[in-house]
Amino acid sequence: MAKVDPDLREQWKSNPRQSFALIVRVTGDVAERREMLAELGCQVKHAFRLTNSVSVRCSGAVALTLTRRRWVTKVERDSIIRALGG
Protein backbone atom coordinates (compact mmCIF):
# COMPACT_ATOMS: atom_id res chain seq x y z
CA MET A 1 0.00 0.00 0.00
CA ALA A 2 1.35 3.47 -0.94
CA LYS A 3 2.54 5.66 1.90
CA VAL A 4 0.64 8.64 0.57
CA ASP A 5 -2.25 9.27 -1.77
CA PRO A 6 -0.82 10.18 -5.20
CA ASP A 7 -2.99 13.30 -5.41
CA LEU A 8 -1.71 14.55 -2.08
CA ARG A 9 1.88 13.90 -3.13
CA GLU A 10 1.32 15.93 -6.27
CA GLN A 11 -0.03 18.79 -4.18
CA TRP A 12 3.16 18.75 -2.11
CA LYS A 13 5.28 18.80 -5.25
CA SER A 14 3.29 21.62 -6.76
CA ASN A 15 3.22 23.65 -3.54
CA PRO A 16 6.47 22.99 -1.69
CA ARG A 17 6.14 26.05 0.52
CA GLN A 18 2.44 25.65 1.35
CA SER A 19 1.65 24.43 4.86
CA PHE A 20 -0.19 21.11 5.14
CA ALA A 21 -1.93 19.59 8.17
CA LEU A 22 -1.03 15.91 8.19
CA ILE A 23 -1.27 12.74 10.22
CA VAL A 24 1.90 10.67 10.10
CA ARG A 25 1.92 7.01 11.12
CA VAL A 26 5.21 5.72 12.38
CA THR A 27 6.94 2.61 13.62
CA GLY A 28 8.93 2.57 16.83
CA ASP A 29 8.47 4.69 19.91
CA VAL A 30 5.96 7.44 19.14
CA ALA A 31 7.56 9.89 21.61
CA GLU A 32 10.94 9.51 19.91
CA ARG A 33 9.41 9.84 16.45
CA ARG A 34 7.64 12.98 17.59
CA GLU A 35 11.01 14.51 18.39
CA MET A 36 12.43 13.38 15.09
CA LEU A 37 9.54 14.92 13.18
CA ALA A 38 10.13 18.21 14.94
CA GLU A 39 13.81 18.05 13.99
CA LEU A 40 12.81 17.50 10.37
CA GLY A 41 10.91 20.77 10.35
CA CYS A 42 7.42 19.73 11.41
CA GLN A 43 5.27 21.63 13.86
CA VAL A 44 4.03 18.77 16.02
CA LYS A 45 0.48 18.91 17.34
CA HIS A 46 -0.44 15.59 18.98
CA ALA A 47 1.15 12.19 19.41
CA PHE A 48 -1.28 9.26 19.52
CA ARG A 49 -0.11 6.20 21.39
CA LEU A 50 -3.17 4.12 20.37
CA THR A 51 -2.29 4.23 16.69
CA ASN A 52 1.39 5.18 16.90
CA SER A 53 0.85 8.32 14.88
CA VAL A 54 1.60 12.02 15.09
CA SER A 55 -0.36 15.01 13.79
CA VAL A 56 1.86 17.71 12.34
CA ARG A 57 1.90 20.79 10.18
CA CYS A 58 4.69 21.14 7.66
CA SER A 59 5.50 22.45 4.21
CA GLY A 60 4.99 20.40 1.09
CA ALA A 61 8.75 20.08 0.72
CA VAL A 62 9.15 18.66 4.22
CA ALA A 63 6.21 16.33 3.67
CA LEU A 64 7.98 14.83 0.67
CA THR A 65 11.04 14.08 2.78
CA LEU A 66 8.92 12.34 5.42
CA THR A 67 7.78 9.69 3.00
CA ARG A 68 11.39 8.67 2.41
CA ARG A 69 11.86 7.73 6.07
CA ARG A 70 11.54 4.00 6.66
CA TRP A 71 9.91 4.58 10.03
CA VAL A 72 7.09 6.53 8.35
CA THR A 73 4.43 4.05 7.18
CA LYS A 74 1.68 6.40 6.03
CA VAL A 75 1.03 10.10 5.63
CA GLU A 76 -2.51 11.43 5.14
CA ARG A 77 -4.31 14.72 5.28
CA ASP A 78 -5.65 15.90 8.64
CA SER A 79 -9.15 16.60 7.41
CA ILE A 80 -12.15 18.51 8.68
CA ILE A 81 -14.72 16.66 10.78
CA ARG A 82 -18.24 17.94 11.47
CA ALA A 83 -20.98 17.35 14.00
CA LEU A 84 -23.78 15.21 12.52
CA GLY A 85 -26.87 16.65 14.10
CA GLY A 86 -28.86 19.83 14.35
Place this chain on the structure above:
Amino acid sequence: MGQGSKLSNGLARSLGQVSADDQLPIIVRYAPDRRIVRHKGPPLPGIRESYNYRLQPFVHMHATPHAIETLEQDAEIVRIYQDLPVRALLDSAMPIIQMPQVRNLGWDGRGIRIAIVDTGIDPEHPDFEGRIADMADWVGEGVVDENGHGTHCASIAAGSGAASEGRYRGVAPAAVLYAAKVLRRNGQGMMSDVMAGIDWAVDQSVHIISLSLGGPGPSDGRDALSEMCDAAMASGVIVCVAAGNDGPLNRTVGSPGASREAITVGASTDQDIIAPFSSRGPTADGRVKPDIVLPGHLITAARAKGTSMGTPISAHYSEASGTSMATPVAAGLCALLLQKEPHLTPAQVKARLMETAIDLGDHAHAQGSGRADALRALENQISPPPGNPGAPGDPGGPGLGQGCLTALVQMLLQGKRQA
Protein backbone atom coordinates in the same frame (compact mmCIF):
# COMPACT_ATOMS: atom_id res chain seq x y z
CA MET B 1 -65.61 29.80 23.86
CA GLY B 2 -69.24 29.42 24.96
CA GLN B 3 -70.76 26.65 26.96
CA GLY B 4 -71.24 23.47 24.92
CA SER B 5 -68.85 24.57 22.15
CA LYS B 6 -67.50 21.80 20.00
CA LEU B 7 -64.23 23.61 19.37
CA SER B 8 -61.07 22.61 21.18
CA ASN B 9 -59.54 25.34 23.34
CA GLY B 10 -56.57 25.71 21.01
CA LEU B 11 -58.79 26.06 17.96
CA ALA B 12 -60.97 28.61 19.68
CA ARG B 13 -57.90 30.72 20.48
CA SER B 14 -56.57 30.39 16.93
CA LEU B 15 -59.84 31.59 15.41
CA GLY B 16 -59.34 34.88 17.17
CA GLN B 17 -55.94 35.33 15.54
CA VAL B 18 -56.65 34.64 11.86
CA SER B 19 -58.40 36.55 9.09
CA ALA B 20 -61.72 35.59 7.50
CA ASP B 21 -60.00 34.12 4.43
CA ASP B 22 -57.44 32.00 6.30
CA GLN B 23 -57.99 28.28 6.05
CA LEU B 24 -57.02 26.50 9.25
CA PRO B 25 -56.07 22.81 9.22
CA ILE B 26 -58.60 21.04 11.41
CA ILE B 27 -59.60 17.53 12.37
CA VAL B 28 -63.34 16.98 12.61
CA ARG B 29 -64.64 14.21 14.80
CA TYR B 30 -67.99 12.77 13.92
CA ALA B 31 -70.35 10.70 16.04
CA PRO B 32 -69.02 7.23 16.95
CA ASP B 33 -71.44 5.37 14.69
CA ARG B 34 -69.98 7.01 11.61
CA ARG B 35 -67.39 4.70 9.95
CA ILE B 36 -66.72 6.23 6.58
CA VAL B 37 -67.38 9.89 6.76
CA ARG B 38 -68.22 12.11 3.84
CA HIS B 39 -69.91 15.45 3.88
CA LYS B 40 -73.45 15.11 2.58
CA GLY B 41 -74.81 17.57 0.05
CA PRO B 42 -72.94 20.21 -1.97
CA PRO B 43 -69.47 21.25 -0.84
CA LEU B 44 -69.49 23.86 1.89
CA PRO B 45 -67.82 27.11 0.93
CA GLY B 46 -64.52 27.67 2.66
CA ILE B 47 -63.84 23.97 3.22
CA ARG B 48 -61.29 21.75 1.57
CA GLU B 49 -61.40 18.13 2.67
CA SER B 50 -58.05 16.39 2.49
CA TYR B 51 -58.39 13.03 4.20
CA ASN B 52 -61.01 10.70 5.66
CA TYR B 53 -59.62 8.35 8.29
CA ARG B 54 -60.87 4.81 7.85
CA LEU B 55 -60.24 3.43 11.31
CA GLN B 56 -61.94 6.25 13.22
CA PRO B 57 -64.70 8.75 12.24
CA PHE B 58 -62.36 11.71 11.72
CA VAL B 59 -61.96 13.93 8.70
CA HIS B 60 -59.01 16.21 8.10
CA MET B 61 -59.81 19.43 6.28
CA HIS B 62 -58.88 23.04 5.87
CA ALA B 63 -61.63 25.51 6.73
CA THR B 64 -62.16 29.23 7.12
CA PRO B 65 -63.45 30.59 10.44
CA HIS B 66 -66.92 31.01 8.98
CA ALA B 67 -66.92 27.44 7.63
CA ILE B 68 -65.86 26.17 11.04
CA GLU B 69 -68.82 27.96 12.61
CA THR B 70 -71.05 26.22 10.07
CA LEU B 71 -69.54 22.84 10.88
CA GLU B 72 -70.28 23.43 14.52
CA GLN B 73 -73.97 23.42 13.64
CA ASP B 74 -73.73 19.91 12.15
CA ALA B 75 -75.44 17.57 14.64
CA GLU B 76 -73.26 14.69 13.50
CA ILE B 77 -70.06 16.52 14.45
CA VAL B 78 -68.93 15.91 17.99
CA ARG B 79 -65.71 17.90 18.22
CA ILE B 80 -63.42 20.04 16.06
CA TYR B 81 -59.69 20.17 16.77
CA GLN B 82 -56.90 22.22 15.32
CA ASP B 83 -54.36 20.10 13.44
CA LEU B 84 -51.08 20.85 15.18
CA PRO B 85 -47.49 19.86 14.35
CA VAL B 86 -46.12 17.00 16.40
CA ARG B 87 -42.55 16.12 17.19
CA ALA B 88 -40.88 12.93 18.21
CA LEU B 89 -39.56 13.42 21.69
CA LEU B 90 -36.94 11.60 23.68
CA ASP B 91 -39.86 10.43 25.75
CA SER B 92 -41.54 8.88 22.69
CA ALA B 93 -38.39 7.56 21.01
CA MET B 94 -37.54 5.57 24.14
CA PRO B 95 -40.72 3.42 24.10
CA ILE B 96 -39.91 2.35 20.54
CA ILE B 97 -36.79 0.60 21.79
CA GLN B 98 -38.60 -0.70 24.91
CA MET B 99 -36.78 1.53 27.36
CA PRO B 100 -39.70 1.74 29.83
CA GLN B 101 -39.53 -2.02 30.30
CA VAL B 102 -35.77 -1.83 30.78
CA ARG B 103 -36.18 0.93 33.35
CA ASN B 104 -38.69 -1.18 35.24
CA LEU B 105 -35.98 -3.82 35.50
CA GLY B 106 -33.73 -1.27 37.19
CA TRP B 107 -30.99 -0.81 34.58
CA ASP B 108 -29.70 2.76 34.44
CA GLY B 109 -26.00 2.64 33.51
CA ARG B 110 -24.81 3.12 37.07
CA GLY B 111 -21.05 2.67 37.39
CA ILE B 112 -20.44 2.96 33.64
CA ARG B 113 -18.31 5.77 32.19
CA ILE B 114 -19.28 7.31 28.87
CA ALA B 115 -17.13 9.82 26.99
CA ILE B 116 -18.86 12.25 24.64
CA VAL B 117 -16.22 13.42 22.16
CA ASP B 118 -17.91 16.43 20.61
CA THR B 119 -18.48 20.19 21.10
CA GLY B 120 -18.13 19.97 24.87
CA ILE B 121 -20.88 19.95 27.48
CA ASP B 122 -22.86 22.41 29.57
CA PRO B 123 -21.66 21.53 33.08
CA GLU B 124 -24.42 23.62 34.67
CA HIS B 125 -27.31 21.77 33.03
CA PRO B 126 -29.47 20.16 35.73
CA ASP B 127 -29.61 16.88 33.83
CA PHE B 128 -25.90 16.23 34.44
CA GLU B 129 -25.63 17.39 38.02
CA GLY B 130 -22.98 15.51 39.96
CA ARG B 131 -22.13 13.15 37.12
CA ILE B 132 -19.54 14.92 34.95
CA ALA B 133 -16.26 13.35 36.01
CA ASP B 134 -13.96 15.34 33.75
CA MET B 135 -13.83 17.64 30.75
CA ALA B 136 -11.03 18.51 28.34
CA ASP B 137 -10.62 21.08 25.58
CA TRP B 138 -8.69 20.28 22.40
CA VAL B 139 -9.70 23.29 20.32
CA GLY B 140 -8.68 26.19 22.49
CA GLU B 141 -12.19 27.52 23.23
CA GLY B 142 -12.62 26.22 26.76
CA VAL B 143 -14.49 23.12 27.87
CA VAL B 144 -17.98 24.62 27.97
CA ASP B 145 -20.25 23.74 25.05
CA GLU B 146 -20.94 26.87 23.00
CA ASN B 147 -22.61 25.00 20.16
CA GLY B 148 -25.14 22.72 21.89
CA HIS B 149 -24.46 19.53 19.96
CA GLY B 150 -22.33 17.81 22.59
CA THR B 151 -24.74 18.65 25.39
CA HIS B 152 -27.64 17.29 23.37
CA CYS B 153 -25.77 14.05 22.67
CA ALA B 154 -24.66 13.67 26.28
CA SER B 155 -28.24 14.09 27.39
CA ILE B 156 -29.49 11.39 25.03
CA ALA B 157 -26.89 8.99 26.34
CA ALA B 158 -27.05 9.79 30.03
CA GLY B 159 -29.21 12.78 30.92
CA SER B 160 -31.21 12.44 34.13
CA GLY B 161 -34.17 14.46 32.86
CA ALA B 162 -34.08 16.50 36.09
CA ALA B 163 -35.09 19.72 34.33
CA SER B 164 -38.15 17.98 32.85
CA GLU B 165 -39.21 15.90 35.84
CA GLY B 166 -37.79 12.87 34.10
CA ARG B 167 -39.64 13.29 30.81
CA TYR B 168 -36.46 13.72 28.77
CA ARG B 169 -34.39 11.19 30.61
CA GLY B 170 -31.55 9.61 28.66
CA VAL B 171 -30.89 5.95 28.03
CA ALA B 172 -28.40 5.51 30.90
CA PRO B 173 -29.37 8.28 33.32
CA ALA B 174 -26.99 7.12 36.07
CA ALA B 175 -23.84 6.78 33.96
CA VAL B 176 -20.81 8.99 34.57
CA LEU B 177 -19.90 11.43 31.81
CA TYR B 178 -16.60 12.59 30.37
CA ALA B 179 -16.62 15.36 27.78
CA ALA B 180 -13.84 15.98 25.27
CA LYS B 181 -14.29 19.16 23.29
CA VAL B 182 -12.86 18.41 19.86
CA LEU B 183 -15.26 20.44 17.72
CA ARG B 184 -15.40 24.22 17.85
CA ARG B 185 -18.47 26.31 18.49
CA ASN B 186 -19.23 26.17 14.75
CA GLY B 187 -19.50 22.38 15.00
CA GLN B 188 -16.33 21.67 13.04
CA GLY B 189 -12.92 20.37 13.99
CA MET B 190 -9.89 18.53 12.77
CA MET B 191 -9.49 14.79 12.59
CA SER B 192 -6.36 15.07 14.74
CA ASP B 193 -8.26 16.79 17.55
CA VAL B 194 -10.94 14.09 17.49
CA MET B 195 -8.17 11.49 17.71
CA ALA B 196 -6.70 13.37 20.67
CA GLY B 197 -10.08 13.30 22.35
CA ILE B 198 -10.33 9.56 21.84
CA ASP B 199 -6.82 9.06 23.20
CA TRP B 200 -7.71 11.12 26.25
CA ALA B 201 -10.96 9.22 26.82
CA VAL B 202 -9.16 5.90 26.69
CA ASP B 203 -6.62 7.23 29.19
CA GLN B 204 -9.53 8.15 31.51
CA SER B 205 -10.51 4.46 31.49
CA VAL B 206 -13.96 5.12 30.10
CA HIS B 207 -16.07 2.16 29.06
CA ILE B 208 -17.70 3.78 26.05
CA ILE B 209 -16.90 6.58 23.60
CA SER B 210 -19.66 8.23 21.60
CA LEU B 211 -18.67 10.02 18.37
CA SER B 212 -21.52 11.93 16.70
CA LEU B 213 -19.30 13.37 14.02
CA GLY B 214 -17.71 12.54 10.72
CA GLY B 215 -16.37 13.43 7.32
CA PRO B 216 -17.88 12.86 3.89
CA GLY B 217 -18.09 9.41 2.39
CA PRO B 218 -17.29 7.02 1.07
CA SER B 219 -14.44 5.87 3.25
CA ASP B 220 -12.64 2.52 3.24
CA GLY B 221 -12.08 2.71 6.97
CA ARG B 222 -8.30 2.91 6.61
CA ASP B 223 -8.04 6.58 7.50
CA ALA B 224 -6.37 7.59 10.74
CA LEU B 225 -9.57 8.38 12.63
CA SER B 226 -11.37 5.17 11.68
CA GLU B 227 -8.33 3.14 12.64
CA MET B 228 -8.10 5.05 15.92
CA CYS B 229 -11.64 3.84 16.62
CA ASP B 230 -10.56 0.31 15.74
CA ALA B 231 -7.63 0.62 18.13
CA ALA B 232 -9.85 1.90 20.92
CA MET B 233 -12.17 -1.08 20.49
CA ALA B 234 -9.18 -3.41 20.54
CA SER B 235 -8.01 -1.77 23.76
CA GLY B 236 -11.31 -2.65 25.45
CA VAL B 237 -13.31 0.53 24.97
CA ILE B 238 -16.63 0.42 23.13
CA VAL B 239 -16.83 3.02 20.37
CA CYS B 240 -20.14 4.15 18.87
CA VAL B 241 -19.90 6.27 15.72
CA ALA B 242 -22.45 8.04 13.57
CA ALA B 243 -23.04 6.73 10.06
CA GLY B 244 -23.45 10.18 8.52
CA ASN B 245 -26.32 12.33 7.26
CA ASP B 246 -25.81 12.09 3.50
CA GLY B 247 -28.55 9.55 2.82
CA PRO B 248 -30.48 8.25 1.08
CA LEU B 249 -27.67 8.02 -1.45
CA ASN B 250 -25.60 4.86 -1.26
CA ARG B 251 -21.88 4.87 -0.38
CA THR B 252 -22.20 7.88 1.91
CA VAL B 253 -20.65 6.47 5.07
CA GLY B 254 -17.47 8.41 5.76
CA SER B 255 -14.90 8.50 8.56
CA PRO B 256 -15.20 7.27 11.26
CA GLY B 257 -18.50 5.61 10.30
CA ALA B 258 -16.51 3.23 8.12
CA SER B 259 -14.48 1.99 11.08
CA ARG B 260 -14.32 -1.79 10.88
CA GLU B 261 -14.66 -2.44 14.59
CA ALA B 262 -16.74 0.43 15.93
CA ILE B 263 -20.53 0.26 16.21
CA THR B 264 -21.76 2.39 13.33
CA VAL B 265 -25.21 3.81 13.97
CA GLY B 266 -27.73 5.00 11.42
CA ALA B 267 -30.96 6.83 12.22
CA SER B 268 -34.54 5.62 12.28
CA THR B 269 -37.76 7.55 12.88
CA ASP B 270 -40.60 7.10 15.34
CA GLN B 271 -42.44 5.25 12.56
CA ASP B 272 -39.64 2.66 12.69
CA ILE B 273 -38.39 3.36 9.21
CA ILE B 274 -34.93 4.48 8.12
CA ALA B 275 -34.58 8.25 8.28
CA PRO B 276 -34.07 9.57 4.74
CA PHE B 277 -30.94 11.48 5.73
CA SER B 278 -29.24 8.45 7.32
CA SER B 279 -26.13 7.55 5.32
CA ARG B 280 -26.13 4.28 3.45
CA GLY B 281 -23.36 1.83 2.73
CA PRO B 282 -21.50 0.06 1.43
CA THR B 283 -18.16 1.48 2.47
CA ALA B 284 -15.61 2.30 -0.21
CA ASP B 285 -14.20 -1.22 0.21
CA GLY B 286 -17.61 -2.89 -0.04
CA ARG B 287 -18.50 -3.57 3.61
CA VAL B 288 -21.99 -3.30 5.05
CA LYS B 289 -22.46 -0.21 7.17
CA PRO B 290 -24.21 0.99 9.30
CA ASP B 291 -24.29 -1.86 11.79
CA ILE B 292 -27.58 -0.88 13.43
CA VAL B 293 -30.06 1.98 13.41
CA LEU B 294 -31.70 3.76 16.33
CA PRO B 295 -34.09 6.71 16.73
CA GLY B 296 -32.45 9.91 15.51
CA HIS B 297 -35.26 12.00 14.03
CA LEU B 298 -36.68 14.98 15.90
CA ILE B 299 -35.21 14.05 19.27
CA THR B 300 -35.66 16.39 22.23
CA ALA B 301 -32.77 16.48 24.69
CA ALA B 302 -30.74 18.90 26.81
CA ARG B 303 -30.00 22.36 25.52
CA ALA B 304 -26.71 24.03 26.43
CA LYS B 305 -27.14 27.46 27.95
CA GLY B 306 -26.90 30.25 25.43
CA THR B 307 -27.08 27.95 22.38
CA SER B 308 -29.65 27.51 19.64
CA MET B 309 -28.57 24.27 17.94
CA GLY B 310 -31.54 22.47 16.42
CA THR B 311 -34.91 23.85 17.51
CA PRO B 312 -35.03 25.12 21.10
CA ILE B 313 -38.30 24.21 22.79
CA SER B 314 -37.52 25.53 26.26
CA ALA B 315 -34.68 26.99 28.27
CA HIS B 316 -33.35 23.51 28.97
CA TYR B 317 -34.28 21.44 25.92
CA SER B 318 -33.90 21.45 22.16
CA GLU B 319 -35.06 19.23 19.35
CA ALA B 320 -32.58 17.96 16.77
CA SER B 321 -32.19 15.30 14.13
CA GLY B 322 -29.27 13.33 12.75
CA THR B 323 -27.30 10.18 13.11
CA SER B 324 -25.67 12.28 15.83
CA MET B 325 -28.79 11.72 17.93
CA ALA B 326 -28.96 8.00 17.23
CA THR B 327 -25.34 7.38 18.20
CA PRO B 328 -25.60 8.31 21.90
CA VAL B 329 -28.70 6.11 22.14
CA ALA B 330 -26.37 3.27 21.17
CA ALA B 331 -23.80 4.46 23.69
CA GLY B 332 -26.46 4.44 26.39
CA LEU B 333 -27.57 0.95 25.39
CA CYS B 334 -23.98 -0.23 25.62
CA ALA B 335 -23.84 1.22 29.13
CA LEU B 336 -26.92 -0.73 30.17
CA LEU B 337 -25.48 -3.91 28.71
CA LEU B 338 -22.19 -3.45 30.52
CA GLN B 339 -23.97 -2.73 33.76
CA LYS B 340 -25.87 -6.01 33.46
CA GLU B 341 -23.02 -8.06 31.96
CA PRO B 342 -19.70 -6.41 32.81
CA HIS B 343 -17.70 -9.26 31.32
CA LEU B 344 -18.78 -8.47 27.76
CA THR B 345 -16.02 -7.32 25.43
CA PRO B 346 -16.62 -4.47 22.97
CA ALA B 347 -16.96 -6.99 20.15
CA GLN B 348 -19.51 -8.97 22.16
CA VAL B 349 -21.53 -5.85 22.93
CA LYS B 350 -21.55 -4.98 19.24
CA ALA B 351 -22.63 -8.49 18.32
CA ARG B 352 -25.38 -8.43 20.93
CA LEU B 353 -26.87 -5.19 19.60
CA MET B 354 -26.75 -6.52 16.03
CA GLU B 355 -28.03 -10.04 16.74
CA THR B 356 -31.03 -8.77 18.72
CA ALA B 357 -31.93 -5.91 16.37
CA ILE B 358 -35.30 -5.84 14.68
CA ASP B 359 -35.36 -6.14 10.92
CA LEU B 360 -37.16 -3.10 9.52
CA GLY B 361 -37.42 -4.72 6.10
CA ASP B 362 -34.95 -2.36 4.44
CA HIS B 363 -31.68 -3.14 2.68
CA ALA B 364 -28.69 -4.00 4.86
CA HIS B 365 -26.86 -0.96 3.45
CA ALA B 366 -29.57 1.21 5.05
CA GLN B 367 -30.30 -0.59 8.32
CA GLY B 368 -27.36 -2.93 8.92
CA SER B 369 -28.75 -5.67 11.15
CA GLY B 370 -31.81 -3.56 11.95
CA ARG B 371 -33.17 -1.24 14.60
CA ALA B 372 -31.57 -2.07 17.93
CA ASP B 373 -33.87 -2.79 20.85
CA ALA B 374 -32.96 -2.22 24.49
CA LEU B 375 -35.01 -5.02 26.03
CA ARG B 376 -34.09 -7.59 23.40
CA ALA B 377 -30.41 -6.73 23.77
CA LEU B 378 -30.49 -7.01 27.56
CA GLU B 379 -32.41 -10.27 27.44
CA ASN B 380 -30.36 -11.61 24.52
CA GLN B 381 -33.40 -12.28 22.36
CA ILE B 382 -31.73 -13.26 19.11
CA SER B 383 -33.62 -12.14 16.01
CA PRO B 384 -34.17 -14.43 13.04
CA PRO B 385 -32.10 -13.66 9.94
CA PRO B 386 -33.43 -10.78 7.80
CA GLY B 387 -36.29 -11.86 5.54
CA ASN B 388 -37.27 -14.72 7.82
CA PRO B 389 -40.24 -13.63 9.94
CA GLY B 390 -40.24 -16.67 12.18
CA ALA B 391 -43.23 -18.49 13.66
CA PRO B 392 -45.67 -16.86 16.07
CA GLY B 393 -44.27 -17.00 19.55
CA ASP B 394 -40.81 -17.53 18.16
CA PRO B 395 -38.39 -16.11 20.73
CA GLY B 396 -36.62 -14.54 17.81
CA GLY B 397 -39.26 -11.86 17.80
CA PRO B 398 -41.40 -10.36 15.07
CA GLY B 399 -38.67 -10.64 12.48
CA LEU B 400 -39.98 -8.09 10.02
CA GLY B 401 -40.80 -5.41 12.59
CA GLN B 402 -44.50 -5.62 11.77
CA GLY B 403 -45.98 -5.48 15.25
CA CYS B 404 -49.59 -4.36 15.40
CA LEU B 405 -48.77 -0.79 16.41
CA THR B 406 -46.29 -0.42 13.58
CA ALA B 407 -48.81 -1.89 11.16
CA LEU B 408 -51.51 0.49 12.37
CA VAL B 409 -49.26 3.51 11.95
CA GLN B 410 -48.14 2.32 8.52
CA MET B 411 -51.78 1.75 7.54
CA LEU B 412 -52.70 5.24 8.59
CA LEU B 413 -49.72 6.68 6.74
CA GLN B 414 -50.56 4.67 3.62
CA GLY B 415 -54.09 6.02 3.67
CA LYS B 416 -52.90 9.59 4.10
CA ARG B 417 -50.53 9.33 1.12
CA GLN B 418 -53.41 8.17 -1.05
CA ALA B 419 -55.65 11.16 -0.09
